[in-house]
Amino acid sequence: GAGVSQTPSNKVTEKGKYVELRCDPISGHTALYWYRQSLGQGPEFLIYFQGTGAADDSGLPNDRFFAVRPEGSVSTLKIQRTERGDSAVYLCASSLGTGETQYFGPGTRLLVL
Amino acid sequence: GEDVEQSLFLSVREGDSSVINCTYTDSSSTYLYWYKQEPGAGLQLLTYIFSNMDMKQDQRLTVLLNKKDKHLSLRIADTQTGDSAIYFCAERVAPGGYNKLIFGAGTRLAVHP
Numbered sequence: 023g024a025g026v027s028q029t030p031s032n033k034v035t036e037k038g039k040y041v042e043l044r045c046d047p048i049s050g051h052t053a054l055y056w057y058r059q060s061l062g063q064g065p066e067f068l069i070y071f072q073g074t075g076a077a078d079d080s081g082l083p084n085d086r087f088f089a090v091r092p093e094g095s096v097s098t099l100k101i102q103r104t105e106r107g108d109s110a111v112y113l114c115a116s117s118l119g120t121g122e123t124q125y126f127g128p129g130t131r132l133l134v135l
Numbered sequence: 136g137e138d139v140e141q142s143l144f145l146s147v148r149e150g151d152s153s154v155i156n157c158t159y160t161d162s163s164s165t166y167l168y169w170y171k172q173e174p175g176a177g178l179q180l181l182t183y184i185f186s187n188m189d190m191k192q193d194q195r196l197t198v199l200l201n202k203k204d205k206h207l208s209l210r211i212a213d214t215q216t217g218d219s220a221i222y223f224c225a226e227r228v229a230p231g232g233y234n235k236l237i238f239g240a241g242t243r244l245a246v247h248p
Binding site for chain 1 (some may be wrong): 234238
């Protein structure tokens with residue numbers, strides 16, 4: 023079946039702009055995670071959804087970052103007033119339930135000029 | 136605190152075995168994972184081991200876990216050029232009953248003829 027998909031695959035924006043990154047989890051997976059991977063680093067946890075609610079948003083770096091999952095499936099990560107330091111690959115993962123193995127999407131490469 | 140450490144680079148000859156090492160700090164970790172990332176791609180789950188196991192073998196892959204020393208290793212037998220990638224070790228931590236992955240910075244494996 024289809025894996026986790028993310029759109030766009032690449033996004034170039036200017037400092038100060040607003041961006042939205044989309045994640046489509048594997049069908050039937052109730053848990054969804056966002057991670058951020060900076061160049062030369064491993065992924066860092068941002069936020070975790072179980073169903074529609076954000077169960078853990080402790081990894082969001084500041085209040086410019088926000089994520090939603092209104093129907094318990096697709097999720098959108100929103101970044102306001104982007105800064106050059108936000109440039110990274112944003113990875114989404116889903117799992118069948120809490121505690122199950124996480125499967126990752128290909129990521130969205132964000133570049134803030 | 137939560138921390139995962141890996142050596143950054145490993146070079147092996149084609150046909151030899153590769154051993155990638157990882158240390159972690161959270162003694163409550165229940166599962167430990169190895170993911171593979173090829174250039175420009177997302178994370179591919181290779182294998183995982185439950186914390187009450189010492190060893191797990193899956194075709195060319197062997198995972199060894201020393202829980203006392205919090206040391207994890209991945210051995211790839213008969214390494215091929217297609218194994219060239221970055222390998223990430225990750226521990227699963229469960230604050231409050233849900234789960235997130237803590238990743239190392241990744242080990243870049245280069246396979247040469």
